[in-house]
Structures are given as C-alpha cells and as structure tokens.
Amino acid sequence: MRSFLGSYQFVSFLFLYLYSQAYISSCFTSSMQRPTWSHNEGQALLLFKQTLFIDYTASLLCNSNYGSPTNSFPKTDSWKEDSDFCLWDGVTCDGVTDHVIGLDLSCSWLYGTIPSNSTLFLLQHLKRLNLAFNNFGESKISAKFGQFPNLTHLNLSSSFFSGQVPSEISYLSKLVSLDLSTFSLPPVGEQEPFQELMLETTTLKRLAQNFSEVEELFLAGIDMCSVDAVHLVNLSSSLTSLSLDDCGLNGTISDRIFQFPNLKLLKLGNNPELVVYLPKSNGSSALEVLDLKQTILVGELSDSIRGLKSLKSLNVASCDLNGSIPASLVNLSQIVVLELSDNKFSGWIPASLANLTQLQHLDASYNELEGTIPHYANGFSKLVTLFLPSNLLNGTIPPWVFKLPSLQLLSLANNRLTGHISEFRSKSLSIIYLKNNMLQGHIPSSIFQLVNLTVLDLSLNNFSGIVELDMFSQLQNLESLDLSLNSLSLSSENHVDYTLTKLQSLSLSSCNLSEFPNFLRGSKVLKFLDLSKNRIQGQIPKWMWKVGKESLLHLYLDHNFLTGHLQFPWRNVVILYLQSNLFQGVLPIPPVRTSFFSIANNYMTGEIPSLICMVSSLKIVDVSHNNLSGKIPSCLLNFSQNLLVLDLRANNFHGAIPKSIVEPCSLENLNFHGNQIEGLLPGSLANCRNLQVLDLGKNKFTGTFPNWLETLPMLQVLVLSSNKFHGVVNNSRARLLFPKLRVLDLSNNDFVGPFPACYIENLKAMANLTDSRSSSKYVEGSRSYDYSVVLTIKGQEVELVKVLTIFTSMDLSNNYFQGVIPEVIGKLNSLIGLNLSHNNFFGHIPPSIGNLINLEWLDLSSNKFIGNIPQELVNLTFLVILNLSKNQLVGSIPQGKQFNTFENSSYEGNVGLCGFPLSKACNEIGMQKPTIAMKESGIGFGWKVVLMGYGCGLIFGLTGGYLIFQTGKPKWIINLVEGKQLQRGKRSRK
Numbered sequence: 001m002r003s004f005l006g007s008y009q010f011v012s013f014l015f016l017y018l019y020s021q022a023y024i025s026s027c028f029t030s031s032m033q034r035p036t037w038s039h040n041e042g043q044a045l046l047l048f049k050q051t052l053f054i055d056y057t058a059s060l061l062c063n064s065n066y067g068s069p070t071n072s073f074p075k076t077d078s079w080k081e082d083s084d085f086c087l088w089d090g091v092t093c094d095g096v097t098d099h100v101i102g103l104d105l106s107c108s109w110l111y112g113t114i115p116s117n118s119t120l121f122l123l124q125h126l127k128r129l130n131l132a133f134n135n136f137g138e139s140k141i142s143a144k145f146g147q148f149p150n151l152t153h154l155n156l157s158s159s160f161f162s163g164q165v166p167s168e169i170s171y172l173s174k175l176v177s178l179d180l181s182t183f184s185l186p187p188v189g190e191q192e193p194f195q196e197l198m199l200e201t202t203t204l205k206r207l208a209q210n211f212s213e214v215e216e217l218f219l220a221g222i223d224m225c226s227v228d229a230v231h232l233v234n235l236s237s238s239l240t241s242l243s244l245d246d247c248g249l250n251g252t253i254s255d256r257i258f259q260f261p262n263l264k265l266l267k268l269g270n271n272p273e274l275v276v277y278l279p280k281s282n283g284s285s286a287l288e289v290l291d292l293k294q295t296i297l298v299g300e301l302s303d304s305i306r307g308l309k310s311l312k313s314l315n316v317a318s319c320d321l322n323g324s325i326p327a328s329l330v331n332l333s334q335i336v337v338l339e340l341s342d343n344k345f346s347g348w349i350p351a352s353l354a355n356l357t358q359l360q361h362l363d364a365s366y367n368e369l370e371g372t373i374p375h376y377a378n379g380f381s382k383l384v385t386l387f388l389p390s391n392l393l394n395g396t397i398p399p400w401v402f403k404l405p406s407l408q409l410l411s412l413a414n415n416r417l418t419g420h421i422s423e424f425r426s427k428s429l430s431i432i433y434l435k436n437n438m439l440q441g442h443i444p445s446s447i448f449q450l451v452n453l454t455v456l457d458l459s460l461n462n463f464s465g466i467v468e469l470d471m472f473s474q475l476q477n478l479e480s481l482d483l484s485l486n487s488l489s490l491s492s493e494n495h496v497d498y499t500l501t502k503l504q505s506l507s508l509s510s511c512n513l514s515e516f517p518n519f520l521r522g523s524k525v526l527k528f529l530d531l532s533k534n535r536i537q538g539q540i541p542k543w544m545w546k547v548g549k550e551s552l553l554h555l556y557l558d559h560n561f562l563t564g565h566l567q568f569p570w571r572n573v574v575i576l577y578l579q580s581n582l583f584q585g586v587l588p589i590p591p592v593r594t595s596f597f598s599i600a601n602n603y604m605t606g607e608i609p610s611l612i613c614m615v616s617s618l619k620i621v622d623v624s625h626n627n628l629s630g631k632i633p634s635c636l637l638n639f640s641q642n643l644l645v646l647d648l649r650a651n652n653f654h655g656a657i658p659k660s661i662v663e664p665c666s667l668e669n670l671n672f673h674g675n676q677i678e679g680l681l682p683g684s685l686a687n688c689r690n691l692q693v694l695d696l697g698k699n700k701f702t703g704t705f706p707n708w709l710e711t712l713p714m715l716q717v718l719v720l721s722s723n724k725f726h727g728v729v730n731n732s733r734a735r736l737l738f739p740k741l742r743v744l745d746l747s748n749n750d751f752v753g754p755f756p757a758c759y760i761e762n763l764k765a766m767a768n769l770t771d772s773r774s775s776s777k778y779v780e781g782s783r784s785y786d787y788s789v790v791l792t793i794k795g796q797e798v799e800l801v802k803v804l805t806i807f808t809s810m811d812l813s814n815n816y817f818q819g820v821i822p823e824v825i826g827k828l829n830s831l832i833g834l835n836l837s838h839n840n841f842f843g844h845i846p847p848s849i850g851n852l853i854n855l856e857w858l859d860l861s862s863n864k865f866i867g868n869i870p871q872e873l874v875n876l877t878f879l880v881i882l883n884l885s886k887n888q889l890v891g892s893i894p895q896g897k898q899f900n901t902f903e904n905s906s907y908e909g910n911v912g913l914c915g916f917p918l919s920k921a922c923n924e925i926g927m928q929k930p931t932i933a934m935k936e937s938g939i940g941f942g943w944k945v946v947l948m949g950y951g952c953g954l955i956f957g958l959t960g961g962y963l964i965f966q967t968g969k970p971k972w973i974i975n976l977v978e979g980k981q982l983q984r985g986k987r988s989r990k
C-alpha cells in the first residue's frame with residue numbers, strides 16, 4: 001500500500017512538473033496567434049453551447065443524495081467568443097498542442113439533445129468527457145460517442161439519455177472509465193417514470209472484447225434484462241470498479257468475478273433474478289465495496305467473509321438470509337458500512353460486532369433478531385447509524401446506546417423493548433425512532449436538549465408523565481414529532497411563545513391535550529397534523545385556520561370536543577378527519593384535493609350541498625351520525641370515478657335514492673342505514689359493479705326483494721332490515737347469484753313465502769370461507785378509514801368495524817316466511833350467526849344445522865317447529881347463544897358440550913321439552929303440566945329484548961378488528977363478553 005501511494009505521489013509530482021512547464025509555454029503561445037485548427041475547436045464548443053438550453057432543473061439530481069457534491073452551475077456561461085477557450089469553465093487543453101483534451105460539463109444545467117451532427121464530435125482530441133447530471137431529454141446516445149480515438153474517460157451518467165447504448169461505444173479501445181449509470185428516482189406524483197437506457201448482449205460482448213484497459217465500468221440502472229450475466233466474467237480483469245446495480249440482470253455470475261485481482265468495488269444489488277455464487281473462504285480479495293442487495297446468493301456468506309478482509313462496505317440486504325448473524329463478520333476489521341436488513345436473521349445480535357471499531361453504519365432492520373441488545377459495546381465509537389427496527393428484540397435498551405459519541409440516527413422501532421430509557425448523551429443525534437415498543441417511564445429531559453434533532457418518534461409505547469409544551473422550544477430543527485398513543489399528558493400550563501418553524505409533521509394523538517399546541521402558530525410548512533383522541537374543547541382558535549394554509553395535507557382532529565362552525569382554509573388538504581366532535585352548522589365543501597372526508601358523529605344540520613359533487617378527488621365521504629336532512633343530491637352517488645365510500649347513515653335524509661346512477665360507478669360501500677328514505681330501489685344501482693357493502697337498513701324502502709343485485713360480483717354485505725320490503729324472495733334465474741355475499745340481513749320486513757333456498761347453493765362465501773384475512777382497505781397516509789356496518793348480533797345492535805371479510809351471518813327474522821327449512825342450509829358452514837326467529841317456519845329442525853360448526857348464535861324462536869331438537873346440534877362447539885323458545889318442540893334436550901351452558905330461557909314456550917336445564921325430567925313421559933313453570937332466569941333472549949336494544953339506540957363498536965384477525969376463534973363472543981368494545985350505550989343484558 002505504501003509503495004503504491006509512494007509511486008502515485010511520484011507520478012503526480014512528475015505530472016505537476018510537466019504541466020507547469022507546459023502551462024508556461026502555453027501562456028506564451030496564447031498571447032500570440034492561436035493556430036486555426038485550434039481556433040476551430042473553440043468555434044465547435046460555442047456552437048455546441050448554442051444548441052442547448054440552460055435550465056437549473058436539468059441538474060436537480062446533482063443536488064440529490066446521488067450526485068457527488070460538485071458545484072451545480074451553468075459552466076457554459078463563461079464561454080465567450082472573444083476569450084481564450086482554454087480558460088473556459090469545464091474545458092481543459094493540452095499544454096503543448098492547445099487541443100481540447102478534457103470537457104467537464106457535469107451539473108451544468110444543460111437541457112436539449114446531442115444529435116450526430118453536433119459539433120461536440122469535432123473535438124477529436126478529447127481524452128475525458130463528462131456530461132453527467134444534465135438533461136438530454138431522453139434522446140438516444142449518438143453512435144458518434146464511439147469515435148473519439150483517444151478517449152479514456154466517458155461519463156454520461158444521470159443525464160436522461162434513453163434507448164440502446166450504441167455498440168459503437170466499444171470502439172473506445174483506450175477507455176479506462178465508463179459511467180452510464182442512471183438512477184431511477186421514485187416517481188413524483190403522477191409523473192411518468194423516465195425512459196431507460198438499455199444494453200444488449202452483443203454490445204456487452206463487444207465491450208468485454210475491446211475494453212482491454214478498462215478499470216471502471218458504472219452501468220447501474222441500465223436495463224440489461226436481455227443480458228445473460230454469464231458474459232460478465234469475460235470483462236477485463238483490469239477492472240477496479242464494476243457497478244451493475246438495478247439492471248434487471250438474469251442468469252448467473254460465477255465466483256470468478258471475485259478473483260479479479262484489482263477489483264475494489266463490485267455492486268450487483270437490486271437484481272432480484274440474478275444468481276451470485278459467493279467466493280470460497282480461501283481466496284483473498286481486494287474488494288472494499290460489495291453490494292449484493294436483493295440478489296440470489298449461493299454459498300455460505302459466513303465462509304466468504306473470511307476472505308474479504310479489505311471490505312469497507314457490505315450490503316446483503318433482502319437476500320433471504322437466515323440463521324444467526326455470521327460471527328465471522330468480526331474479521332471485517334475495516335468495515336464501515338454493514339447492511340443486513342430485510343433478511344430472516346434470527347437469534348441474538350453477536351456481542352462481538354462491537355469489535356468493529358470502524359463501523360459507522362449498522363442496519364439490521366426487518367429481521368427476526370431476538371433477545372436483548374448486547375450490554376457492552378465499547379468499540380462502537382464511530383457509529384453514526386444504528387438501525388435495528390422491526391425485529392423481536394426485548395429487554396431494556398443498554399446505556400451505551402445513549403452514549404455513542406457520533407450517533408446521528410437511532411432506530412429501535414417495532415420491537416418488544418421494555419423498561420425506562422436513559423438520559424441521552426449523544427448530542428449529535430438527529431433522528432430518534434423508538435416507536436411501537438413497550439418502553440415506559442418519563443421521557444428523559446435530555447431529549448429536549450438535543451438541538452440537532454429533526455425526527456423524534458416515541459409513539460405507541462407506555463411513556464407516562466406530564467410533558468410541558470414549552471420543553472420543545474430548543475428543538476428548532478424538529479421536522480417530525482410523534483408522541484401518540486402513550487400514557488402521556490401534554491400540558492400547556494407554562495406560556496408557550498415560540499414556533500417550531502421547521503415542523504412538518506406533528507402527531508399527538510391520545511396525549512390528553514386540552515388545546516391546540518401554540519408552537520404551531522404561524523407555521524407555513526406543516527403538512528401532517530394529528531391531534532385526534534384528545535380532549536380539546538371549544539372552537540378551533542382563529543390562528544389555527546392560518547396554520548399550513550398552503551402546506552397542510554393531512555388533518556386529523558377526530559375524537560375531541562370541538563365546537564363551532566367549520567371552514568376549510570387549507571387549500572391542498574387531502575385528508576380531513578373531523579369525526580366525533582361537537583361541530584355544528586351546515587356542511588362546508590371540502591377543498592378541491594380532498595380525498596378522505598369524515599365528519600361523522602357531529603351535529604351538522606341542513607342539506608348536503610350539491611356543490612360537493614365538484615370535489616372529484618373525493619374517495620371517502622362519511623357524514624354519518626349527524627342531523628343532516630333533505631333529499632340526497634342527485635349527483636351524489638356517482639359524481640366521480642374516485643368515490644368509493646358514501647356513508648350517510650343515521651341522519652334524517654328523506655325522499656328517494658337518485659335514480660340515474662350511470663356507469664362507471666366506482667362505489668364499493670354505500671350506507672343509508674337509519675334515515676327516512678323511501679320509495680323503490682333504483683335498478684340503476686346495479687351499475688355500481690364494485691359494490692361490496694350495501695346497507696339500507698331502517699328506512700322506508702318499499703318494493704320486492706331486489707334480486708337484480710344478485711349479479712354484483714363483489715357484493716359482500718346486503719342489509720335490507722327494518723324497511724317495508726315485501727313479497728317472495730326469489731332469484732331472477734341469473735347464473736351468478738351473490739358469489740361473494742357473507743352477510744344477508746332481511747329482518748323486520750314483510751317478506752313472505754318459503755325459505756329462499758334458491759340462493760343457498762350459490763352463497764359460496766358463506767360456505768367454505770377461505771380468504772379470511774384482509775387488512776383495512778382504505779388507507780391513505782398513516783391512518784386507514786374503517787368502514788363499518790351495524791348488525792343485530794345475539795340480540796344487540798353491534799357496529800362491526802372493518803371485519804366484514806371474516807364475518808358471515810344470515811338474519812331473516814321477523815318476516816312472514818313459512819314452510820320447512822331445507823336440509824341444504826347445512827352447506828353454509830362458515831356462518832357465525834343464523835336468525836330465523838319470528839316467522840312461520842314449521843316442520844322439523846333440519847339436523848344438517850349441526851354442520852354449521854362455526855355458529856356462535858342460533859335463533860329459531862317463535863316459529864312452529866315440531867319434533868325433537870336434533871342431537872347433531874351438540875356439534876356446534878362455538879355456540880354461545882341458542883334460542884329455540886316458543887315452538888312446539890318435544891322430547892329430551894341434547895346433553896353435553898355447549899348444551900351444558902344454555903339456560904331455561906333457550907327452551908321456554910316448548911311445553912314438550914324435558915331434561916337439563918329444565919326441571920322437568922324426561923321420564924315423566926310426554927306429560928304436559930302447565931303448572932310446572934319454568935324458572936325465569938333473568939331476561940330471556942326473546943324478541944322483546946332485541947326491540948329494547950333498538951329502542952335504546954344500543955350500539956357497540958367492535959373495535960377489536962385487528963385482535964380478531966390475529967387470534968382466531970372463538971371471536972365475537974370474547975369481545976362481547978370481555979367488554980372490549982367501545983360502549984356507547986347501556987347493555988341490556990348481563
């Protein structure tokens with residue numbers, strides 16, 4: 001190494017000497033007449049300049065993380081006709097001949113194209129050409145670039161060239177360095193991703209043949225998906241740097257590439273189809289930078305590492321690695337960057353890692369690491385980044401983490417860490433993510449002294465105590481602050497008269513906040529504000545209407561006690577969550593970009609202004625539980641293809657549903673429950689082909705069963721309860737009959753005729769339910785919109801929140817259905833609830849009901865069933881509520897399992913029944929003694945109770961959605977019995 005350096009110094013000295021000699025001589029010549037051929041090169045440069053525009057946006061990438069920290073400025077501005085072109089910015093001349101031998105126009109704001117007749121190609125003596133970080137408008141790379149006979153360095157990276165890399169590039173036989181890399185930026189907004197450069201196998205083969213002296217080859221981001229990686233090992237073994245990340249490479253790279261004697265940098269990352277054979281441990285390699293992120297590795301990483309002693313940067317993120325973190329990493333004594341994220345590493349973090357004294361960046365996030373973080377780590381004195389989020393780490397955070405002298409980024413989020421956190425002694429900290437652990441105690445006061453802090457996220461822990469808002473006054477660099485969902489109390493006792501001017505995101509949900517934080521006053525950059533679930537009272541203060549007027553995108557003020565009339569001055573807002581407050585007055589029109597709009601559970605009055613139909617970006621409109629009235633504006637059901645959810649539940653709307661619903665109608669969730677809407681259902685509702693939830697319950701709809709809905713391919717929930725529907729429930733002879741239906745509620749209407757057996761064969765979603773898990777669908781930003789539907793479950797009105805996909809029930813109660821229940825009902829084996837009560841069904845209870853093994857409640861009361869209770873019902877091991885009362889059943893009650901838990905009330909009114917729990921023993925054969933009164937055990941499960949439930953407006957919001965997804969059975973009843981639900985009314989039972 002020393003001799004290398006020494007010789008380098010010598011060479012550079014020699015070069016300087018020669019250069020100074022040449023410079024002196026060139027000074028002499030330039031003061032005299034320049035030879036004309038040289039003059040022509042100056043003309044060529046000027047003409048080249050004239051074909052291009054200057055636009056600073058052309059070099060924006062130069063300032064991004066990707067660009068080297070070069071100065072970005074229009075270098076050609078200094079190019080003037082009457083001056084010596086050898087002194088122009090970016091131009092280098094040969095000291096003797098005055099030929100232009102170097103042109104560096106990187107980051108020069110150039111915008112335009114370079115066609116084949118460009119005068120650039122007249123500069124035949126060029127040795128170095130750098131046009132990186134400009135914008136050449138997705139034009140092709142001209143074949144002429146291959147015709148600079150002496151070119152050694154060519155850099156066209158990040159310059160928006162597109163199309164095939166011309167094979168003529170391979171004519172540059174003296175090339176030492178070629179950089180054509182492009183960086184695919186994440187698309188901004190709806191901007192089209194730019195066209196890529198492509199490279200074919202034939203070109204690559206020629207490069208391999210002709211570039212015998214090439215040392216650096218940077219081809220990152222070029223589309224090489226047609227290239228078989230096998231050819232790469234034929235590249236010149238003089239290579240020192242080879243970068244092929246993000247090239248869509250296929251095929252296999254053998255471990256020969258690791259034997260290139262001079263190779264220091266090898267980047268193959270982000271080629272998910274590429275198979276890389278790892279080197280054996282015995283070879284030794286000069287590699288300093290190795291990026292294998294998201295490739296398919298073959299071989300033992302822990303072995304290979306032993307031979308890679310010079311490594312300074314290793315990236316094996318997203319390589320599907322498992323087992324423990326290789327202990328052999330300790331051999332990498334030079335390592336600075338270690339990227340292990342997004343694998344399946346398990347076990348404990350090896351304490352020996354802390355011997356890597358040069359380590360600056362450690363990322364082992366998104367693994368399955370468990371156990372505690374090592375207690376001692378004396379070697380980590382240079383650590384700048386410590387990223388261990390999204391593992392299974394437990395125990396307390398060891399004190400060394402808070403003392404690292406150089407630490408800037410700390411993330412331990414999404415683990416199971418417990419205990420208190422120490423005082424922070426790393427003054428350099430800029431980002432702290434401790435979100436979603438089980439940390440407790442007070443927030444250490446030293447955190448408020450970390451003046452470099454830009455991001456602080458302590459949300460979803462058990463931190464407690466009082467935090468005074470004035471404590472943040474020193475954190476003037478803060479851009480994002482999240483303290484949500486702890487047990488904190490934020491207090492503004494002390495007067496706050498500072499503004500956090502850089503704050504862009506503030507989340508203080510569930511922080512016992514009683515007013516709007518004053519440090520937002522005057523903010524012009526706030527984008528995200530979540531103050532939901534606090535106890536903020538009164539009107540929104542006047543100054544607040546000015547905060548983030550242009551910048552605010554997401555506003556969550558739901559679940560507070562805010563009053564007054566609303567206005568929406570935030571021009572660019574996308575999410576407006578204002579539900580569960582005390583707002584009043586008429587409904588204001590949300591700003592034009594709003595997509596999620598909820599003002600549910602307030603005291604809004606008046607009509608829905610039809611102007612709302614102008615806000616075509618709306619996806620979700622939830623105005624439920626207000627005092628809105630009037631007719632539904634005729635445009636409201638499909639004013640935009642974006643509209644997915646329209647919830648008008650629990651208001652006083654009257655009149656009919658607008659008739660003219662035209663295709664395309666994108667609505668997925670339409671809820672009119674609990675209004676005064678009347679008339680027939682418009683058949684054009686069937687134009688809403690994506691409809692998943694249709695809740696029309698508790699209105700004044702008339703007409704017959706809308707069997708034309710049965711062809712809707714996505715319909716999952718159909719609630720027609722408590723209306724004036726009548727007639728026979730029959731199919732329309734269509735072939736697709738409710739293919740996805742899970743919840744059918746026809747209760748409390750005037751339907752007649754037989755049990756609608758025609759549908760049962762087709763209710764596939766109620767039978768053999770498979771896709772039982774799905775997370776919340778409507779997500780934008782950090783919070784999802786939870787759709788819900790109100791059903792009568794076990795005699796109580798229950799609001800089911802976003803759990804529809806695993807919930808299946810059928811309720812035909814309180815109609816005039818009659819006849820026998822067909823055996824075929826036993827096919828609906830995913831049903832959780834079945835209510836056929838208060839009809840005129842007769843005959844035997846079909847034993848096939850015993851096949852409905854998921855049933856949690858079964859109500860057949862107040863019908864005319866005869867015969868025995870089928871023994872098969874004992875199979876229903878999840879059954880919690882059984883009501884067979886008021887029928888004409890006889891014989892002995894089945895015994896065992898769940899039947900040991902039912903009380904008398906399940907059977908009352910069937911004078912012929914005997915056995916436990918009735919006091920009438922079964923050997924008193926067939927005796928009907930009215931005098932043997934059944935013991936009343938509290939209130940029964942009869943219809944009266946259900947009515948009471950309605951009457952009290954009893955609504956339980958089952959908030960256990962997530963829980964339920966995760967814990968499996970038995971589901972509903974646990975939540976009801978343990979009272980985990982948000983209770984907004986009195987319970988009538990228990």
Ligand SMILES: *[C@@H]1O[C@H](CO)[C@@H](O)[C@H](O)[C@H]1NC(C)=O
Nearest residue numbers: 047048051115116117118119
């Ligand atoms: C290059 O060719 C185009 C037409 O193909 C012409 O418009 C342009 O003037 C030419 N430029 C030069 C510098 O000759």
Ligand SMILES: *[C@@H]1O[C@H](CO)[C@@H](O)[C@H](O)[C@H]1NC(C)=O
Nearest residue numbers: 099124125126148149150151
């Ligand atoms: C290329 O380099 C060679 C050797 O240094 C030199 O003789 C020749 O003149 C150069 N060609 C051009 C066009 O500069």
